[in-house]
Structure formats: structure tokens, C-alpha cells
Amino acid sequence: MGSSDPLAARAAELHTRALEADALAARYRSExxxxxxxxxxxxxxxxxxxxxxxxxxxSRELIAQIVRRAQ
Known part of the structure; x- marks a missing residue:
């Protein structure tokens, strides 16, 4: 789905990139x-x-949260 409006097209592109970045960040956090x-x-x-x-x-708090998730 595209748009002839350049601003809307740029917003759609950035939205896609943000979704990809979120997925990559989730993989990094998991590893x-x-x-x-x-x-x-x-x-x-x-x-x-x-x-x-x-x-x-x-922070120690972040480590604690991560460790607790494993239990």
C-alpha cells in the first residue's frame, strides 16, 4: 500500500523501519x-x-529483572 503524498510515504517508510528495529532489538535482548x-x-x-x-x-535492577524472568 503506497501513497502519492511524499510525507505520508516517508512516514510509512519510517514506520516500517521502526518495526524492523524493534524486532532486531528484541532479538538482541533475548540473546x-x-x-x-x-x-x-x-x-x-x-x-x-x-x-x-x-x-x-x-543497573543491578535490570540484571535482577532479567534473572527473575528465567526463574
Whole structure:
């Protein structure tokens, strides 16, 4: 479905790109979460919430949310 209006066509293009970016971001988050769960499972003493947060550059709260989702 196209539009002869250039602004509407540009908005439609950006909408499509935003949907694609959301899907890519979801895949990245899923892979990140799996790696965090693996690190915690393999070496729980080394990979505390604080250690993971520092390594990833995020908050302990985010790590806690990710870890809780696995349980």
C-alpha cells in the first residue's frame, strides 16, 4: 500500500523501519538475557548482579529483572 503524498510515504517508510528495529532489538535482548543466565549458571560466585551490571554498563535492577524472568 503506497501513497502519492511524499510525507505520508516517508512516514510509512519510517514506520516500517521502526518495526524492523524493534524486532532486531528484541532479538538482541533475548540473546543478552540468555548469556546473562548462562554466566550466572556457570559461575554464580563470579557473576553477581553487581558484577554483571558493571560488565554490561547497566543497573543491578535490570540484571535482577532479567534473572527473575528465567526463574
Amino acid at each position: 543478552r538475557d540468555a548469556l546473562i543466565w548462562r554466566l550466572r549458571a556457570d559461575e554464580p560466585g563470579r557473576w553477581s548482579y553487581t558484577a554483571l551490571a558493571r560488565a554490561l554498563g547497566c
